[in-house]
Amino acid sequence: MIRNDIKSLAAYHVQDCKGLIKLDAMENPFALPEGLRQSWAEYVAASEINRYPDSDMLELRQAIAEHEGVEANQVLLGNGSDEIIQMLLIACEPGTCVVPSPTFVMYNLISRWLKRPVANVELLKDFSLSADTFLQVCAREKASIAFLACPNNPTGNLWSQETVEKIAKNFKGLLIIDEAYAPFSSRSHTSLIESNTVILRTFSKIGWAGLRLGYLLGTPEIIAHLNKVRMPYNINVLTQASAKFLLQHSDLFRKQAEVICKQRKVLSKSLSAIAQLEVFPSETNFLLVRVPDATATFAALKAKGILIKSMHGQHPLLAQCLRITIGTSEENQSVIQAFKEIFE
Numbered sequence: 001m002i003r004n005d006i007k008s009l010a011a012y013h014v015q016d017c018k019g020l021i022k023l024d025a026m027e028n029p030f031a032l033p034e035g036l037r038q039s040w041a042e043y044v045a046a047s048e049i050n051r052y053p054d055s056d057m058l059e060l061r062q063a064i065a066e067h068e069g070v071e072a073n074q075v076l077l078g079n080g081s082d083e084i085i086q087m088l089l090i091a092c093e094p095g096t097c098v099v100p101s102p103t104f105v106m107y108n109l110i111s112r113w114l115k116r117p118v119a120n121v122e123l124l125k126d127f128s129l130s131a132d133t134f135l136q137v138c139a140r141e142k143a144s145i146a147f148l149a150c151p152n153n154p155t156g157n158l159w160s161q162e163t164v165e166k167i168a169k170n171f172k173g174l175l176i177i178d179e180a181y182a183p184f185s186s187r188s189h190t191s192l193i194e195s196n197t198v199i200l201r202t203f204s205k206i207g208w209a210g211l212r213l214g215y216l217l218g219t220p221e222i223i224a225h226l227n228k229v230r231m232p233y234n235i236n237v238l239t240q241a242s243a244k245f246l247l248q249h250s251d252l253f254r255k256q257a258e259v260i261c262k263q264r265k266v267l268s269k270s271l272s273a274i275a276q277l278e279v280f281p282s283e284t285n286f287l288l289v290r291v292p293d294a295t296a297t298f299a300a301l302k303a304k305g306i307l308i309k310s311m312h313g314q315h316p317l318l319a320q321c322l323r324i325t326i327g328t329s330e331e332n333q334s335v336i337q338a339f340k341e342i343f344e
């Protein structure tokens with residue numbers, strides 16, 4: 001009954017985090033301030049959960065459009081950006097999907113669910129991407145779709161503007177520039193929106209991971225077509241109400257992102273001072289760190305109550321690498337202390 005290729009897949013694994021400092025999933029570590037939590041609860045309580053959600057979501061799309069300086073008909077909403085990746089891979093012409101490697105796993109995984117071939121373009125040793133190689137692979141494969149995570153997960157770096165612009169200018173298929181980490185990055189690419197270039201964003205990393213809300217920015221034409229493969233009520237009433245409410249407080253989340261960027265500097269500097277560690281530059285809310293033995297360090301950190309993600313074994317470029325989400329100042333101090341105890 002079940003396809004053999006699906007049988008051979010491993011289910012997406014989420015680590016048990018009970019009782020641990022949770023730094024494994026690139027979440028914002030700050031809870032909603034108490035006063036705001038109260039007003040949010042009152043706002044959401046007015047939702048009509050006996051009714052299906054608003055399927056068109058014009059009001060919410062308008063609020064996001066205003067935020068991004070585009071029109072409401074240039075915004076598509078998804079149940080997390082993961083769902084939008086799925087819509088893109090469903091709607092795009094059959095043909096190869098080209099992705100850098102290593103990158104965010106869902107591009108590859110969802111392509112496989114949909115029986116779409118994937119071609120990987122290996123990153124260089126410093127995690128940079130050759131635009132020429134990427135474009136050569138796209139041409140060789142006659143690719144219809146390609147993803148560029150800018151900044152990239154799990155490497156944390158942002159490819160040069162020249163690289164991204166060259167690919168956007170020359171790729172003939174649909175290019176998705178995934179800006180999940182834009183709030184922590186020095187550059188955004190909304191100016192590259194074109195008939196075949198779209199920008200993917202999410203609210204997950206700025207503090208709303210539990211709501212599951214992502215959005216795509218593109219031309220009105222492409223957004224209208226993608227809407228045809230969107231599940232009619234994909235964003236539930238509680239998420240819609242919460243997002244409308246929280247967007248009125250976007251300053252708070254922008255300031256929290258600034259704090260996270262400052263904390264990234266603190267954590268990076270302190271870990272770099274430990275001789276056995278190699279800390280890679282990051283434009284995201286996480287750090288990629290190479291240690292002498294990732295499995296042993298992961299276990300040692302867990303024993304000290306800290307949950308991170310080991311990337312070892314996922315790709316040769318990620319050998320002995322750990323991915324650590326930036327936490328609160330206290331959480332980061334616990335991480336620094338734990339690393340010192342392990343290595344000094």
Ligand SMILES: Cc1ncc(COP(=O)(O)O)c(C=O)c1O
Pocket residue numbers: 026079080081082083104149152153178180181201202203204209213214
């Ligand atoms: C590059 C990238 N894109 C998309 C996502 C998915 O985000 P969402 O929570 O909106 O599905 C992630 C999550 O880690 C990511 O790293």
